[in-house]
Amino acid sequence: MIWSVIERHAYAYTSPRWLEAWRVQRLRRELARCSVSAATSSRRLYVDVSVISRHDAGTGIQRIVRAVASHLLTDPQPGWVIHAVGASRRHPYHLIQWPTAEVPAPHVPIEGRPGDVFIGLDFALDTIRFHRRQLTDFKRRGGKLWFMIYDLLPVLHPAWFSDKNVVRYRKWLGVLAAMADGFYCISPYTEAELREELAQRYGLESGFRTCVLPIGWDLASSRPSTGLPAEFDSLLQRLARRPTALMVGTIEPRKGHADVLAAFDILWRQGRGYNLVIVGRAGWKTETLQLALRSHPRHGKHLFWLDDASDEALAMLYAACNGVIVASLAEGFGLPLIEALGYGKPVLARDIPVFRLHEDKGVRYFDAGCEPSTLAHTIDDWLGTAQGTMPISPLDIPTWADTTRSILSSLAAENA
Structure with missing residues (x-):
């Protein structure tokens, strides 16, 4: 280091x-001075x-x-x-x-x-x-x-x-x-x-x-990786019993996992039975957060972290969740957001410019610098009313x- x-x-x-x-x-x-012949057929x-x-x-x-x-x-x-x-x-x-x-x-x-x-x-x-x-x-x-x-x-x-x-x-x-x-x-x-x-x-x-x-966005047409984690069917059954939010992305500083976890801690203390599922590999500069996730008292009950999920498993989680939270502080694009929309799922996203590209598709936003209590209230309102699917036409979402x-x-x- x-x-x-x-x-x-x-x-x-x-x-x-x-x-x-x-x-x-x-x-x-120098390269501009190089003369070349016409292209072949x-x-x-x-x-x-x-x-x-x-x-x-x-x-x-x-x-x-x-x-x-x-x-x-x-x-x-x-x-x-x-x-x-x-x-x-x-x-x-x-x-x-x-x-x-x-x-x-x-x-x-x-x-x-x-x-x-x-x-x-x-x-x-x-x-x-x-x-x-x-x-x-x-x-x-x-x-x-x-x-x-x-x-x-x-x-x-x-x-x-x-x-x-x-x-x-x-x-x-x-x-x-x-x-x-x-x-x-x-x-x-x-x-x-x-x-x-x-x-x-x-x-x-x-x-x-x-x-x-x-x-x-379509994982099925991207030569997806396959294989399901142990007891994955049991996990899906547990998710089906309560409103579930999904986050997708490597555990790294800019992805906003800590903010969302703090908001869910507030909701759980208030007696809300929501599930939070995180799919993403362990990244860098987040050792404290990773320890907090693995040792959390709700881990395995209402908090689930899959750090090696295949595309097959991810597609099933998109289908099973009630909505997707995209909390990144900055992105070049934000693939999970468009994937969620492709699967017809409600999206709650941090209000940053790149995510505003999709506001015409029903994305809901939370303030980029809001406090955990404010985010908890927003998630409670959003997840409590999420119906699991949105009336988005596949023609509105680009394909590969x-x-x-x-x-x-x-x-x-x-x-x-």
Whole structure:
């Protein structure tokens, strides 16, 4: 931990903003001078799944990666040959067999040609940096480089993350700034924050494109993970007896679990028999909260924490709950909110700008900085009257097919 703190301060000293901007702009000027021939009739699309191909942690980001990659790879598109690619510290980007690895692919590095596109779909902070020369060469040969931006939170709120991950993120973003042709963003707010960061830190206001993607929700169409925890049927039966609120997200500082738990403590002391179910892996900087959850007197009675739930189990919990609470202090998008709406569930969300994108779908909000007693009153009113489903038309919620169509349309427009 001490070394991480030293590394963060050293990085700020050795990479001042003016030097970062100079390096980024120099490389972009160099790449812009490369002349390439016209694209071939059949274009190759390389989809980076470096992280999820090794380990699927089931986070919101990885649910997006898995869903988008699966749709791109299983739905043939005219004019495109689409490949999954991966890399590691030892091996550069190469074709891989994903989601199955029955026949290991040879580690032959990919090379670009006019019309080819590499999409950095996975959140591969280190892999992109390790192989930036390969990707730069891919671009020099006529390929295009696009990257998914899920949020700017390690830059905007570094206190919520480890010092090591803040440094890793800043280095990764600097590599992207130097060579990206375009960025896919998961909300208009992420797009605006990205453009502001690129302008302020690297002096970039043009020479790249941004595209906001519609984000899907359906777990069943995202190549879901399967398997149910022990005594899961018994849990569902218990949830059916009382009004149940569901929270989905890694236990980390910004997700707001502590606020919601404090509000439920008040409700339980008042005699309310509500259930609170939390689905999310143990994260960072929340050891005290994790201990409070595991040792809580209501644990296993009205409070349930599933720290390794599959997509199959999550889908069943969405169906079983009376409503979903999304209490994040900040998000790039907030996948659980759109998933809840897709399952027709009432949503109570913290009043932050990115969640206001869905207010026309009946989302109810609580004040971003409200006291636990105020939040408890809001939850009591909301959960006490929640009917379990909402009259939302599936046509109002984007699908993963919409996400992939938007990606391919943006690339077609670029080549037009």
